[in-house]
Every structure is written in C-alpha cells, then in structure tokens.
Amino acid sequence: MLGILGVFALNGIALPGLLATAQDPLRYSFAGRRGQVEVGGPFAAAEFHDSRPVPSRIGFFHPVANSVDLSTDYWKRGESIPLSIRIDAGSFSNVLARESWEYDLSPFGVTFRKNEGTIRMSVSYAFGERLPAMFVTTTVVNAGEDTLPVDIVTHLLFALRTCQSYTRLDSSTVDVEGPGKMVTASFSERGAHQAVTFVRNLGASPVAWSTDADAAGIKDNGEHAWSGVRDTVLFMDGRRRNAALFRYRADLRPGDSVVVVHMIGSTEAVTMPEISRNADMQWASDIALFEGRVRHPANQPFEFTTGDRWIDRTAAWSRSLVEANQHVLDGSLVPMPCPAEYNFLFTHDILLSGLGIVNVDGERVRRDLQWIVKHADGTNIPHAYYWRDTSFQTEYCTPSNWNHLWFLMLSARYIRYTHDTATGLTLLPYAERSVRDLLTQVGADDLVHAPRPDWWDIGWRDGPRAYLTALMSRALDEYVVFRTSIGRRGDSLQWLENTSIRLRTALLKRLWNERSGYLLDRNGNDIDRHIFAGPLIAAVYRLLPQAVLERLVRTAEGKLLAPGVGIRAVMPANFDRDSVKRYYDIKGNEAGNTYWYINGGVWPHLNAWYAVALHQVGRTQDAIDFFRTTMTLDGVASGPSGIPAMYEYRMSDVSSKDFGTVDKPSFLWAGGFNLFTMYQLAGIRDVPWNLAFDPSVAAWPTVIASWNYGGKNILTVRPGKNELSGIMCDGVRVPSYVLPLEYLGSQTIDVIQNGIPAPVLSEINAVVHRVWKNEAFKTLNIECSSFEGRTVEAFLLTPKAVGAVTLDGKKLKAERKGSSRNEMQRWSVKFPGSSRTQRLKITL
Incomplete structure (x- = not known):
C-alpha cells in the first residue's frame, strides 16, 4: 500500500505528499482563490474559507467531537481564525489569514501555495490514520540567488467548543515538554470529556515560544501583537486563557528551505505519554496509512x-x-x-x-x-x-x-x-x-x-x-x-x-x-x-x-x-x-x-x-x-x-x-x-427484485468499473461486435440481462451492447436463480422464485417470434409487447408466483 504514496524531503524531513503527476485523479490544482475547503481524517479535520491557508474551524473527534471554533454566527463562521501564521521572508510580510492562496486539493488533504518573487511558500494539512491529530506543514523555499532571512510566527488559541452543546471553554491548564517541543492544554470540564489539546513540533525547532494568549493579545480573528514571541520564552502556570505560540527563524541560502511541522490534536490525558514517545517516529507513516486507505x-x-x-x-x-x-x-x-x-x-x-x-x-x-x-x-x-x-x-x-x-x-x-x-x-x-x-x-x-x-x-x-x-x-x-x-x-x-x-x-x-x-x-x-x-x-x-x-x-x-x-x-x-x-x-x-x-x-x-x-x-x-x-x-x-x-x-x-x-x-x-x-x-437497472442491465440506454459506449455483486467484481459494459447479446460471467455467456444468483461472486461480468441479436431475458419481477439456453432443444430456460398469490411477469427480447411456453410443464401464453430500441421483438409471459423454484421454458 505504501508504495503508491508520494514523498518529498526538505532539510532531512520526510513528508508525505500528493502524487505530483497530472494524471492523478485524486489531485485537483485550483487557482481561483475563492470559496471553502474542508478536509479531514478519522480524528481531526479543518474547515477553510475564502481559500485562506489557515482554518476557520478545527474539528476533533477524540475523545469526543469538540472543536476549535471562535465564530458566533453560523452564517459568518469564516470570520473565526483560531490558527494563525505570519511569514516574514525578505520583502514579503503577511498574516496568512488576510489573503487567499491557490491550492492542491485531495480527499485526504490540501496544500495551499503562493509564490512571491523568488520565494516559494506552502501550507499543507494532512491527517493520521491512528494518531489523533492533523499535521500542518509550513514551508518557505528560497528560489533566489541571495540569502533570504525568514521569520515565522504561529499560534493556536486553546479555546474549545464542547460537542453538541457548543459551550465555549476559554481557560485551561498547560504543560510544556522540552524547549517548546510540545504545548498541551487540559480542559477539566466533563462536557468536553476532559479533553487534552496539544501542539507538537515535528519539524524545525522554535527559537522562542509562549503560552500566554492574553499577553500576546490574541483575538478571535487571528490577530495578535506578533511581538509576544519575538525573543522570549514564556510559560504561565495555572488555569488561564492559553495558546501555543512559536517563533522560527532561519537564513536560507539559495535552494534551501525551512519546514515547520505542527501536530495538532486532541485526546485523553492517559494517552499523552504514548503520543509523546511515538509521534516523532510514526507521524509520516501514519499519514501514509490514511492516504493509502483513501486511495484504495x-x-x-x-x-x-x-x-x-x-x-x-x-x-x-x-x-x-x-x-x-x-x-x-x-x-x-x-x-x-x-x-x-x-x-x-x-x-x-x-x-x-x-x-x-x-x-x-x-x-x-x-x-x-x-x-x-x-x-x-x-x-x-x-x-x-x-x-x-x-x-x-x-x-x-x-x-x-x-x-x-x-x-x-x-x-x-x-x-x-x-x-x-x-x-x-x-x-x-x-x-x-x-x-x-x-x-x-x-x-x-x-x-x-x-x-x-x-x-x-x-x-x-x-x-x-x-x-x-x-x-x-x-x-x-x-x-x-x-x-x-x-x-x-x-x-x-x-x-x-x-x-x-x-x-x-x-x-x-x-x-x-x-x-x-x-x-x-x-x-x-x-x-x-x-x-x-x-x-x-x-x-x-x-x-x-x-x-x-x-x-x-x-x-x-x-x-x-x-x-x-x-x-x-x-x-x-x-x-x-x-x-x-x-x-x-x-x-x-x-x-x-x-x-x-x-x-x-x-x-x-x-x-x-x-x-x-x-x-x-x-x-x-x-x-x-x-x-x-x-x-x-x-x-x-x-x-x-x-x-x-x-x-x-x-x-x-x-x-x-x-x-x-x-x-x-x-x-x-x-x-x-x-x-x-x-x-x-452505465446501464444498471434499479429494480427491487434483481440486478439487471439495459445496455441500450447506457450513457457511454464502454464502461469498465469496480462493482459489488456478492464480492469484488469488475463490471464491463461494452459493444458486442461479433458477440451474442446478453452477459458474460467469468467468460460464460448467460442469455439474460438479469443477473442470476448462480453467478453471484463472479470476478468479471461483461454486458454486451449491440451484439448479435439473440434471445435474452430482459426483465422479470422475481428472484432469478438460473438462466440458460438448451441448444439441442432450442429453448431458453429460466429458474425463478417469488411467493404465492402474486403475478410474475417476464419480458424476453428475441430476434423472432417465440414458440411454445411452459411453466413447470404447463402451457402458458406469450404476448408480444412491441420492439426494443434495437428492433428486437419484446415478449411478455405472465404466471402465478411461488415460493418454490419454478422453471419457465420458452421454445425459440
């Protein structure tokens, strides 16, 4: 599974990435710089507005579905900016919440990107299969010929909305691992299931960090004073309004890059030690597992x-x-x-x-x-x-x-x-x-x-x-x-x-x-x-x-x-x-x-x-x-x-x-x-009694599709050329457009369009067990069942008039109902249903 994944490396850090080929159907590059983006995984997700490269909402699903959402009006929820990033690189200086970027979208993640002269910037969001987090990667590349000074400041405001009741929790107690390696905010409220929210650095190390949201002047629209983490290390003990603020600095030579990776997640306090031990080694492969599952x-x-x-x-x-x-x-x-x-x-x-x-x-x-x-x-x-x-x-x-x-x-x-x-x-x-x-x-x-x-x-x-x-x-x-x-x-x-x-x-x-x-x-x-x-x-x-x-x-x-x-x-x-x-x-x-x-x-x-x-x-x-x-x-x-x-x-x-x-x-x-x-x-008829096809109304000349008929099948709807009309199950011709139970679980099912005219069962309001043609006696045979008291009607397509018709040896009448789209004659046979298997025999 892992072999299908694209991986790129910057400064020695292996980062899962979207396959960069134009043929990848699960990658869409969009330069419109407008509208919403929403991506997520089993444990976390993010919602973006106006193509901004920072989310308006972060959703968590473990231990319960709390969220980081600062909005007060559902219809204006794009105004919330709980995660903010500021990049100063050469002449470029901007808070990313203020502008719209182009992006590469997939069902399992998104990468926002912007070029400013010789500066290449991107912010990507990926998700883990087992780790309860999302992974935010901010990258700045110097594509110029001169050294580029880069200064990156980020913050995540630790303000939770409780699941369903949507109560906003603004205060928490924080803990810090190492020199700004990870900041953890604990919420004691039962309504939040006593969740722990965390930000862990997995890429470049911060040169400064802080946890005091008030001292930094953080607002719900993503703004803050930006000077609060310039050169300080500040950790405030006790329950208060907290955030994870980090500063990163680098002087990039031509061709160099700086990569900031944040693991942002939510879990229970009891699992935090295990996450701290394993995240650094497992995060990239965990993203790969999720992408692999979504791709396959x-x-x-x-x-x-x-x-x-x-x-x-x-x-x-x-x-x-x-x-x-x-x-x-x-x-x-x-x-x-x-x-x-x-x-x-x-x-x-x-x-x-x-x-x-x-x-x-x-x-x-x-x-x-x-x-x-x-x-x-x-x-x-x-x-x-x-x-x-x-x-x-x-x-x-x-x-x-x-x-x-x-x-x-x-x-x-x-x-x-x-x-x-x-x-x-x-x-x-x-x-x-x-x-x-x-x-x-x-x-x-x-x-x-x-x-x-x-x-x-x-x-x-x-x-x-x-x-x-x-x-x-x-x-x-x-x-x-x-x-x-x-x-x-x-x-x-x-x-x-x-x-x-x-x-x-x-x-x-x-x-x-x-x-x-x-x-x-x-x-x-x-x-x-x-x-x-x-x-x-x-x-x-x-x-x-x-x-x-x-x-x-x-x-x-x-x-x-x-x-x-x-x-x-x-x-x-x-x-x-x-x-x-x-x-x-x-x-x-x-x-x-x-x-x-x-x-x-x-x-x-x-x-x-x-x-x-x-x-x-x-x-x-x-x-x-x-x-x-x-x-x-x-x-x-x-x-x-x-x-x-x-x-x-x-x-x-x-x-x-x-x-x-x-x-x-x-x-x-x-x-x-x-x-x-x-x-x-593609030609599948959605009827209650069975799975059937009408290739005459298929929207495309040829369809090859994964399908589920008693297992994993490959369904092909295609022109017949020199083949008889009907279907082929694992290479065996079946004179029917109704799938019999006999072929449940077939690996390949071919539906022949515009084939050589031949008698076929086209419709029936009963469960079909078998359909076959007896070449010696020139008969089309159908075994089916339903229940007593109802009328079963079978429709046949034939190149010429049908002969004698019997049901379990008793004679029945067939009635012509006009012609099909390819000029085959359409015949109807009605008979009383039964819970036991019945055999309908049509002489051709």
Missing part, C-alpha cells in the same frame, strides 16, 4: 473508466470521498456528512450515502447497518447519536421519520447486491418495526401524511406528502423482496404489495395537479402550490405512467432548474418570509435566506434524482450533460462561483454575485449520490 478503499484499487476525464475523475474522487468522510465516534469508525462541521452522527447520512456505496463496498454497508441496529431502542432505529454534556446520547426515530423508509431501501439493496441472508435475518426485526411505524402514517386517502415539508427535517404543518407516498410505495416493494430473499415470506407480503399499488394509485389520483403538471403536497385541506424537488422520486423509481413522469420531469426542468448549478429544493424560495415561516412553523432563519440552504438551494441528492429521472424518461444524453455540468468535480469548478467540490448545497439566485456559491465542499451525500447516479447511467 477496502484494500482494492477502484476503477470507473469511460474515457471521459471529467466522469472518470469524479468516480475516483467520489469513491475516495466516502472513504475519507468517516470519523471516530465512541470507539467506532462511522460515516460523517463532512470532515469538520458535524459533531454527531445522523442515521440518514449512513442510509442515503449507502445507496451508492453498496455498488462498490458491501462490507462497508453491512458494517454501517449493523451499527444502526446495535444502537436501536429495542427494534426502533436511531435518528442521531452524539456526545452531549456528560454522556453519549441517542435520539430515536418517530413513526413519521423518513429514516424508516431509507433503512428499508438500503437493507433491501444490500441483500440484492450480496444475498447475505445472515445479515438480512439480523436486520429483519428492525425492518418489521419500521414498516409497522410507517403504516401508521398512511391516511384513509391512501397517502402518507407527515408534518415536515417534502424531505426536510424542519417545519411542522401536517398533510399528505407526494415525496413520502412515492418513497413508501417503493420501500414496501423493496421490503417484500427483502423478506422473500432471506426466506421469511409470511402471509402479509401480498397485502403489502397491494398497499404499495394503492399508494401509487392515490398519488396519481389525489396529488397529481394537471394544471401545474406536477405532484403537489397538501397541508390539511390546502393545496401547497410550492414545487418541491422530492416528487422526482416518482420518476427515479418509475412509479407512475410514463407520460406523467415525462411531464413531471419537464415541470421540474422549467421550475426548479438553476442553469449550470442544478435542481433547487423548492420554488418559490420564500421560506424566509414571515408569513410563510408562521404557516409552516419554521424557526428563525433555519431554512436559510432566499436561494440559500434548503430555501431554494441546490443539493446533491436532488441533482442525482433529476439526472436519474431524465435517464428514466429516455433523456439519457440530457442526463449525462446535466451530470457533467452540475455533479462532476470539474463541472462544479468550471461553473458559476465554482470551486472543486462535492458539496452540501449551492446558492441558486441567478441574479446574484453569489450564484453558485458552495457550502460544505466535501459532503458525504454528494460522493454517495454520484456513485448512485453513475452506475445507473
């Missing part, structure tokens, strides 16, 4: 290759981002939405990102689902988990909480990709509870009622919801297949399937508004005229007639699309108006200003839903164009106010200078939903 998640090289550089880089970045965005919480490594800004776990972060991650890492999804059930209350799954004041605390899901829906969706999706029945049986009691709770939210009108608007977690105005009704219909379908796949069918499955159908019927009958061409929510008896993005779910999962879905997508395009940025959460964006806030019981400015945050901002999952919806209604080229422009790393960076980011949301007012501004630029959901979208654009 699950110890497997990741591949998603289309020949489109923007697409391929985004795939690699997304895969690494979802690996990097994991933090330590109460002893476990768990997903977190972004590196530095969250100090708690939301279950929906696991569930929503997992929809894409399951394509490539089944073990990760299994681990995360098991974390959820481990922290359940009985069988009621958690909503959030965090440290607050004196203990770790759990919030649990109420019956109206949409985590129940996504828990069902991800559990079923995990089983579909892995057929891990043991884990499925573990999840079953919790899935059953979620279904019971969800059914209490279905009204007599066969619509799901909820107090929150759309998919939001703010507001309170009860009524039928289009998004939730559509999602519950799909979730019930998934649950039925989930139970079937793990062998726990029961008598209720047909009733649940019928309930799903009733929900879809009511969705169209009661919430479709012909005048607006959209699904409109109700609040009590009032029609809600807002166009929310959530109803796009109906198109994502093809829950309504095709003509309705096509119009739904056109309406979203006309009403919600911000050109070059994406799909707004809602229009009109008026949830900051007093009358609207009163009506929906919106508290303060929690929805955000007009076109910001959830009040008309553009979110990654909404873009994903729109892209997939375009794909589902036959507009695949529009889908890929939209994806490239609004969801790829390069597309976002090239767009309005663009930066290289996979973000939480973007500002969407086209008339504003802030149009396209990104907030939270390294967002877990974005990485997960990119994977969710890309694999569907």
Whole structure:
C-alpha cells in the first residue's frame, strides 16, 4: 500500500505528499482563490474559507467531537481564525489569514501555495490514520540567488467548543515538554470529556515560544501583537486563557528551505505519554496509512473508466470521498456528512450515502447497518447519536421519520447486491418495526401524511406528502423482496404489495395537479402550490405512467432548474418570509435566506434524482450533460462561483454575485449520490427484485468499473461486435440481462451492447436463480422464485417470434409487447408466483 504514496524531503524531513503527476485523479490544482475547503481524517479535520491557508474551524473527534471554533454566527463562521501564521521572508510580510492562496486539493488533504518573487511558500494539512491529530506543514523555499532571512510566527488559541452543546471553554491548564517541543492544554470540564489539546513540533525547532494568549493579545480573528514571541520564552502556570505560540527563524541560502511541522490534536490525558514517545517516529507513516486507505478503499484499487476525464475523475474522487468522510465516534469508525462541521452522527447520512456505496463496498454497508441496529431502542432505529454534556446520547426515530423508509431501501439493496441472508435475518426485526411505524402514517386517502415539508427535517404543518407516498410505495416493494430473499415470506407480503399499488394509485389520483403538471403536497385541506424537488422520486423509481413522469420531469426542468448549478429544493424560495415561516412553523432563519440552504438551494441528492429521472424518461444524453455540468468535480469548478467540490448545497439566485456559491465542499451525500447516479447511467437497472442491465440506454459506449455483486467484481459494459447479446460471467455467456444468483461472486461480468441479436431475458419481477439456453432443444430456460398469490411477469427480447411456453410443464401464453430500441421483438409471459423454484421454458 505504501508504495503508491508520494514523498518529498526538505532539510532531512520526510513528508508525505500528493502524487505530483497530472494524471492523478485524486489531485485537483485550483487557482481561483475563492470559496471553502474542508478536509479531514478519522480524528481531526479543518474547515477553510475564502481559500485562506489557515482554518476557520478545527474539528476533533477524540475523545469526543469538540472543536476549535471562535465564530458566533453560523452564517459568518469564516470570520473565526483560531490558527494563525505570519511569514516574514525578505520583502514579503503577511498574516496568512488576510489573503487567499491557490491550492492542491485531495480527499485526504490540501496544500495551499503562493509564490512571491523568488520565494516559494506552502501550507499543507494532512491527517493520521491512528494518531489523533492533523499535521500542518509550513514551508518557505528560497528560489533566489541571495540569502533570504525568514521569520515565522504561529499560534493556536486553546479555546474549545464542547460537542453538541457548543459551550465555549476559554481557560485551561498547560504543560510544556522540552524547549517548546510540545504545548498541551487540559480542559477539566466533563462536557468536553476532559479533553487534552496539544501542539507538537515535528519539524524545525522554535527559537522562542509562549503560552500566554492574553499577553500576546490574541483575538478571535487571528490577530495578535506578533511581538509576544519575538525573543522570549514564556510559560504561565495555572488555569488561564492559553495558546501555543512559536517563533522560527532561519537564513536560507539559495535552494534551501525551512519546514515547520505542527501536530495538532486532541485526546485523553492517559494517552499523552504514548503520543509523546511515538509521534516523532510514526507521524509520516501514519499519514501514509490514511492516504493509502483513501486511495484504495477496502484494500482494492477502484476503477470507473469511460474515457471521459471529467466522469472518470469524479468516480475516483467520489469513491475516495466516502472513504475519507468517516470519523471516530465512541470507539467506532462511522460515516460523517463532512470532515469538520458535524459533531454527531445522523442515521440518514449512513442510509442515503449507502445507496451508492453498496455498488462498490458491501462490507462497508453491512458494517454501517449493523451499527444502526446495535444502537436501536429495542427494534426502533436511531435518528442521531452524539456526545452531549456528560454522556453519549441517542435520539430515536418517530413513526413519521423518513429514516424508516431509507433503512428499508438500503437493507433491501444490500441483500440484492450480496444475498447475505445472515445479515438480512439480523436486520429483519428492525425492518418489521419500521414498516409497522410507517403504516401508521398512511391516511384513509391512501397517502402518507407527515408534518415536515417534502424531505426536510424542519417545519411542522401536517398533510399528505407526494415525496413520502412515492418513497413508501417503493420501500414496501423493496421490503417484500427483502423478506422473500432471506426466506421469511409470511402471509402479509401480498397485502403489502397491494398497499404499495394503492399508494401509487392515490398519488396519481389525489396529488397529481394537471394544471401545474406536477405532484403537489397538501397541508390539511390546502393545496401547497410550492414545487418541491422530492416528487422526482416518482420518476427515479418509475412509479407512475410514463407520460406523467415525462411531464413531471419537464415541470421540474422549467421550475426548479438553476442553469449550470442544478435542481433547487423548492420554488418559490420564500421560506424566509414571515408569513410563510408562521404557516409552516419554521424557526428563525433555519431554512436559510432566499436561494440559500434548503430555501431554494441546490443539493446533491436532488441533482442525482433529476439526472436519474431524465435517464428514466429516455433523456439519457440530457442526463449525462446535466451530470457533467452540475455533479462532476470539474463541472462544479468550471461553473458559476465554482470551486472543486462535492458539496452540501449551492446558492441558486441567478441574479446574484453569489450564484453558485458552495457550502460544505466535501459532503458525504454528494460522493454517495454520484456513485448512485453513475452506475445507473452505465446501464444498471434499479429494480427491487434483481440486478439487471439495459445496455441500450447506457450513457457511454464502454464502461469498465469496480462493482459489488456478492464480492469484488469488475463490471464491463461494452459493444458486442461479433458477440451474442446478453452477459458474460467469468467468460460464460448467460442469455439474460438479469443477473442470476448462480453467478453471484463472479470476478468479471461483461454486458454486451449491440451484439448479435439473440434471445435474452430482459426483465422479470422475481428472484432469478438460473438462466440458460438448451441448444439441442432450442429453448431458453429460466429458474425463478417469488411467493404465492402474486403475478410474475417476464419480458424476453428475441430476434423472432417465440414458440411454445411452459411453466413447470404447463402451457402458458406469450404476448408480444412491441420492439426494443434495437428492433428486437419484446415478449411478455405472465404466471402465478411461488415460493418454490419454478422453471419457465420458452421454445425459440
């Protein structure tokens, strides 16, 4: 693993560095000098604003998620500067918090850089895999021909915000190791879990240092008198307002450099002696371990290759981002939405990102689902988990909480990709509870009622919801297949399937508004005229007639699309108006200003839903164009106010200078939903009963991708040339575009596009065990199972009319359903399902 890492050396110090090749998809050089950067590791993270090379927030996750954050207003949090650096080098003299630099970004770190004449300066941030710290490296290189005097002064203010309650702690007791080698600040408060915060010098040694923040005049905006550590060594005993202040000085000959390395971390007092003993020897290799894990998640090289550089880089970045965005919480490594800004776990972060991650890492999804059930209350799954004041605390899901829906969706999706029945049986009691709770939210009108608007977690105005009704219909379908796949069918499955159908019927009958061409929510008896993005779910999962879905997508395009940025959460964006806030019981400015945050901002999952919806209604080229422009790393960076980011949301007012501004630029959901979208654009059909392909709608001529079907596979979607249509599993041709269980765990899966016309199974709403062609008898044979009481429908693509059809020896009728896009005949066969394995035989 270590062999893939770049290392550069300055003054004898080996420092992990980004691979410097232009071909590295996990390195993005950005010269825009604007916007946010957010990077982190398991134990620490940093948030930057306006491309300044010093952070506005440092997040710690051990022993609990305290932070160093001096802001007093969330919307102005960039004004906080807890870590400050001043460089005097020749004629250059500046406090780095005052200016924006160019940077090289990766999912595992960032290096800010600036050239001033013959002076080369950089500040890099890297993170450890096991050491509870981040590593800040400040480098000045003399590229001139004369000696360069350099003076560097740094400080970190020891002011902690406690996890969740966000109490600011300004006083601590400090300890100093050696002549300024390490400064340690201890906080005795239980709310901070009695954390110890430290700064350790790993590079150049300071010529002076101090711990007295008041004497140095340190302010929350990063300023201080700068003279307090010029030539003094000052250590103030007792509890007070403390900081770690250091001064470094060097006279650099041509070609020489000075390298200051700070290890900034947080831990428990009991572990400090071990850190002091081992940090100097282990820090570089620890950074390498983290970078290696992020570059090769699950110890497997990741591949998603289309020949489109923007697409391929985004795939690699997304895969690494979802690996990097994991933090330590109460002893476990768990997903977190972004590196530095969250100090708690939301279950929906696991569930929503997992929809894409399951394509490539089944073990990760299994681990995360098991974390959820481990922290359940009985069988009621958690909503959030965090440290607050004196203990770790759990919030649990109420019956109206949409985590129940996504828990069902991800559990079923995990089983579909892995057929891990043991884990499925573990999840079953919790899935059953979620279904019971969800059914209490279905009204007599066969619509799901909820107090929150759309998919939001703010507001309170009860009524039928289009998004939730559509999602519950799909979730019930998934649950039925989930139970079937793990062998726990029961008598209720047909009733649940019928309930799903009733929900879809009511969705169209009661919430479709012909005048607006959209699904409109109700609040009590009032029609809600807002166009929310959530109803796009109906198109994502093809829950309504095709003509309705096509119009739904056109309406979203006309009403919600911000050109070059994406799909707004809602229009009109008026949830900051007093009358609207009163009506929906919106508290303060929690929805955000007009076109910001959830009040008309553009979110990654909404873009994903729109892209997939375009794909589902036959507009695949529009889908890929939209994806490239609004969801790829390069597309976002090239767009309005663009930066290289996979973000939480973007500002969407086209008339504003802030149009396209990104907030939270390294967002877990974005990485997960990119994977969710890309694999569907590659031709994978997202249906409940099986994994299937439709190569006729693949967005790219050829795709080679890492995949997860019962293990680690390589999936290839490619033109067939002289090959028969269908799929190849480990070199064996299967006359089907539905993956049979027989080939679970195949190392290679090839999907043939535009091959020689040959009979294939294209779709079926049942679990498929085997598909094969009997050449001697000229028959296509399909073994499948489902459950009693339902109707199974299989679709076949053939170059000519089918002959006799039998099910376990009994004759059936086949009905022609037109032609496919490549002029193959499309035939349908219907038959009653069974829990036992059935054999369908079609004479060709």
